[in-house]
Amino acid sequence: MTTNQLTIAMPKGRIFEEAYDMLIDAGFDLPKTMDISRKLMLEIPGENIRFILAKPTDVPTYVEHGVADIGIAGKDTLLEQQRKVHELLDLKISNCHIASAGLPQTKLDDIAPRIATKYPNIASAYYREIGEQVEIIALNGSIELAPMIGLADRIVDIVSTGQTLKENGLVEYDYITAVSSRLIANPASYRMKNKRITDLVRRLKKCVK
Numbered sequence: 001m002t003t004n005q006l007t008i009a010m011p012k013g014r015i016f017e018e019a020y021d022m023l024i025d026a027g028f029d030l031p032k033t034m035d036i037s038r039k040l041m042l043e044i045p046g047e048n049i050r051f052i053l054a055k056p057t058d059v060p061t062y063v064e065h066g067v068a069d070i071g072i073a074g075k076d077t078l079l080e081q082q083r084k085v086h087e088l089l090d091l092k093i094s095n096c097h098i099a100s101a102g103l104p105q106t107k108l109d110d111i112a113p114r115i116a117t118k119y120p121n122i123a124s125a126y127y128r129e130i131g132e133q134v135e136i137i138a139l140n141g142s143i144e145l146a147p148m149i150g151l152a153d154r155i156v157d158i159v160s161t162g163q164t165l166k167e168n169g170l171v172e173y174d175y176i177t178a179v180s181s182r183l184i185a186n187p188a189s190y191r192m193k194n195k196r197i198t199d200l201v202r203r204l205k206k207c208v209k
């Protein structure tokens, strides 16, 4: 590995496609099979760049620890994890928002209403801010099930098209915050590889729609 090589943590999953298209737009010569290959580390000849393909929620961990110089992560993940990384650019991809939702025409229980979420920190901060004392129930997925089966009064989750809420008979109550994917950097890498990183930001900035 050459010292000036940039390691980029790229999220697998739903951000991947839009992030890949943006990098191609910015002139990076990436292999067409990058998404279907099972390879988790990829060198890009000619660019002195190495990609690591990570689970989206792990991207800030790689960047904070400096094993990746930069990475792409959802603002939801960044707000939830509060890692020590620099946020360099809003890529304006994978746009969605975080909201509270529940069964229609239901009020929050008076005593410690239960909130199911994969974002315990964001949910706690939100309910603290609006002065509601709640019990947070942490789940890892299929959050919309929780009000349907009586596990929680509300969920705090991502809403994009609203289809998942609709198909499960839930309605949105509060819009909590907007979410899009961000380019993040390790603070030491940002200092040591500043020219390379600012050059990459400049190239990507031109492709933000």
Ligand SMILES: Nc1ncnc2c1ncn2[C@@H]1O[C@H](COP(=O)(O)OP(=O)(O)OP(=O)(O)O)[C@@H](O)[C@H]1O
Binding pocket: 012, 013, 014, 015, 055, 056, 057, 073, 074, 075, 076, 077, 094, 095, 096, 158, 159, 160, 161, 179, 180, 181
């Ligand atoms: N329905 C959605 N529409 C648009 N963007 C979304 C949606 N759901 C999540 N996102 C954004 O995409 C990011 C990655 O989500 P994705 O579902 O690929 O990974 P994940 O949450 O780690 O799930 P998994 O456990 O399935 O890998 C989220 O952090 C968020 O910023």
Ligand SMILES: O=P(O)(O)OC[C@H]1O[C@H](OP(=O)(O)OP(=O)(O)O)[C@H](O)[C@@H]1O
Binding pocket: 140, 141, 142, 143, 144, 157, 158, 159, 160, 161, 162, 163, 164, 165
């Ligand atoms: O408003 P929509 O366009 O319907 O998108 C919202 C859904 O997408 C995400 O779920 P995901 O597909 O990642 O599944 P999981 O979190 O339940 O595993 C999110 O947690 C919502 O359930």
